[in-house]
Amino acid sequence: MPDPTTLTDDQAREAVTAALLRIVPDADLDEVGDDGALRAELELDSLDFLGFVEQLSASTGARIDEDDYPALRTMRSCIAFLTR
Amino acid sequence: MSDFTMPSLGADMDEGTLLEWLVKPGDTVQKGDLMAVVDTSKAAVEVESFTDGVVESLVVEPGTRVPVGAVLATFAAAGAEPAPPEPRKRPSRHAAKMPVAIAEEPLVSSPLVRREAERAGVDLATVTGTGRGGAITRADVAHAAAPPAVPAAPHARPSEGRRGPARVTPYARRLAGELGVDLDRLPAPERRPVRATDVRAAAAGSERPAPERPEVAAPAQADRREEMRRTIATVMARSKREIPHYYLTLTIDLDRALRWMRERNRDLPVAQRLVPAALLLKAAALAAAANPGLNGFWVDDEFRPGSGVHLGVAVSLRGGGLVAPAIHDADQLDLTDVMAGMRDVVTRARAGRLRRAELSDPTITVTNLGEQGVESVHGVIYPPQVALVGFGRVTERPWAVDGLLGVRPLTVATLAADHRATDGFTGGRFLAAVDERLQSPEEL
Numbered sequence: 103m104p105d106p107t108t109l110t111d112d113q114a115r116e117a118v119t120a121a122l123l124r125i126v127p128d129a130d131l132d133e134v135g136d137d138g139a140l141r142a143e144l145e146l147d148s149l150d151f152l153g154f155v156e157q158l159s160a161s162t163g164a165r166i167d168e169d170d171y172p173a174l175r176t177m178r179s180c181i182a183f184l185t186r
Numbered sequence: 187m188s189d190f191t192m193p194s195l196g197a198d199m200d201e202g203t204l205l206e207w208l209v210k211p212g213d214t215v216q217k218g219d220l221m222a223v224v225d226t227s228k229a230a231v232e233v234e235s236f237t238d239g240v241v242e243s244l245v246v247e248p249g250t251r252v253p254v255g256a257v258l259a260t261f262a263a264a265g266a267e268p269a270p271p272e273p274r275k276r277p278s279r280h281a282a283k284m285p286v287a288i289a290e291e292p293l294v295s296s297p298l299v300r301r302e303a304e305r306a307g308v309d310l311a312t313v314t315g316t317g318r319g320g321a322i323t324r325a326d327v328a329h330a331a332a333p334p335a336v337p338a339a340p341h342a343r344p345s346e347g348r349r350g351p352a353r354v355t356p357y358a359r360r361l362a363g364e365l366g367v368d369l370d371r372l373p374a375p376e377r378r379p380v381r382a383t384d385v386r387a388a389a390a391g392s393e394r395p396a397p398e399r400p401e402v403a404a405p406a407q408a409d410r411r412e413e414m415r416r417t418i419a420t421v422m423a424r425s426k427r428e429i430p431h432y433y434l435t436l437t438i439d440l441d442r443a444l445r446w447m448r449e450r451n452r453d454l455p456v457a458q459r460l461v462p463a464a465l466l467l468k469a470a471a472l473a474a475a476a477n478p479g480l481n482g483f484w485v486d487d488e489f490r491p492g493s494g495v496h497l498g499v500a501v502s503l504r505g506g507g508l509v510a511p512a513i514h515d516a517d518q519l520d521l522t523d524v525m526a527g528m529r530d531v532v533t534r535a536r537a538g539r540l541r542r543a544e545l546s547d548p549t550i551t552v553t554n555l556g557e558q559g560v561e562s563v564h565g566v567i568y569p570p571q572v573a574l575v576g577f578g579r580v581t582e583r584p585w586a587v588d589g590l591l592g593v594r595p596l597t598v599a600t601l602a603a604d605h606r607a608t609d610g611f612t613g614g615r616f617l618a619a620v621d622e623r624l625q626s627p628e629e630l
Contacts, residue, residue, distance in 0.1 A: 126504070145504075145558075147557040147558075148461040148462065148463060148557060149461060149463075149528065149529055149532050149533075152456065152459060152461060152529075153529075155456050156456040156457055159456050166456065167452065168448060168451050168452065168459065
């Protein structure tokens with residue numbers, strides 16, 4: 103499990119993409135873009151989002167608290183959060 | 187001697203398609219053991235046995251559509267010897283091309299399959315059957331007609347009658363498509379086709395992201411969507427035609443409940459965290475237990491109370507449609523189990539894999555359209571149930587508490603109830619009970 107502080111932008115993007123595709127296998131992430139709101143654009147309900155957080159936490163080793171959820175709003179903010 | 191028949195999975199179901207057998211002749215099953223997977227307009231459903239016994243023979247092969255009540259399998263009489271396992275072996279692809287093997291008649295029970303093979307130009311002697319006793323099904327023909335993605339495994343051993351890794355039940359194949367499991371990478375089980383359970387095990391164990399859904403799955407999904415649309419149309423029209431609905435609304439302050447939930451979640455790993463919906467469901471289940479007149483069915487001009495609170499959870503499916511599988515005895519479960527139950531049915535509903543009892547026996551249903559941002563939902567009751575509970579979006583609003591104005595997270599709880607079964611008084615008591623429960627979240 104990689105140390106989250108050493109994640110590069112590309113690794114973070116890859117982790118977020120993988121976690122999202124696991125929840126929504128046919129998601130078009132290019133369409134959503136870096137600044138699209140993930141929950142709204144991909145129609146994630148609270149269970150989907152929890153699954154996304156679970157995946158992301160497992161694959162990156164990052165500790166993600168409930169208070170951090172707002173930081174996971176878009177692809178860009180996810181990457182910023184994971185590489186902080 | 188009793189039979190295993192196509193069950194009715196709801197008042198609206200006339201027929202179903204057998205997708206996969208989970209047992210084989212000679213198997214000893216107990217009441218409640220899973221027997222088969224059946225496709226309905228709503229979902230693929232795992233159906234269990236209603237009796238103890240020994241499976242004698244499987245009458246219907248996978249891919250066959252039969253009416254409700256048709257015999258799918260027979261059980262041996264109690265104490266009787268199980269039928270000997272079918273000795274007949276299907277030759278493998280390789281063996282079938284040799285002159286000696288051609289003498290053996292391919293196992294095809296349906297003229298439909300023969301016609302389809304003829305049309306598709308498929309030589310049945312070269313097809314590996316995945317049906318009962320190696321019988322060739324329509325899906326096998328369709329599969330044989332399509333060019334194989336990979337050449338047949340060169341190490342197949344014809345003498346033992348073992349099939350190559352391409353032997354997969356039609357349902358497992360579709361599930362693999364939906365779950366993004368690469369069938370070629372699954373280990374081939376001994377002496378049986380790859381089944382849905384294998385696919386699900388592989389999907390659960392896989393850390394890879396699921397690839398995009400393959401094109402082949404698309405037509406089946408479109409069919410399913412259309413059929414589901416028709417089912418919803420029929421059931422909802424019946425509801426509005428027959429059920430005199432009444433509607434009640436109550437705004438509920440979720441400040442305590444959400445504060446308590448956040449506090450609890452802080453110390454927990456992601457997998458064990460709660461979402462607000464779990465609290466709402468549990469509160470609704472407890473309120474239903476306290477108001478049994480809303481928990482049950484209207485059948486033959488009278489109310490029949492449910493045996494336990496089996497809480498239907500309306501799940502919207504990606505790509506349209508919805509199902510409302512039940513969390514059984516939800517009022518008896520602690521919050522962690524309600525949460526786990528909710529995740530479980532939602533995940534399986536979306537993967538198209540529910541169990542018979544979950545689909546056919548909810549005693550009251552909850553819809554949580556609030557997730558999509560609406561403030562309240564005045565639902566249509568799913569007959570023969572007599573009540574539907576709705577929760578709107580949780581929003582921060584000004585709210586008076588103890589003579590002071592504060593900003594509080596609020597949700598609008600609604601009840602649509604059948605006036606034949608209850609009056610507004612009972613309905614009002616129900617919503618008050620939901621509110622009361624949510625004010626003591628630690629007791630949920």
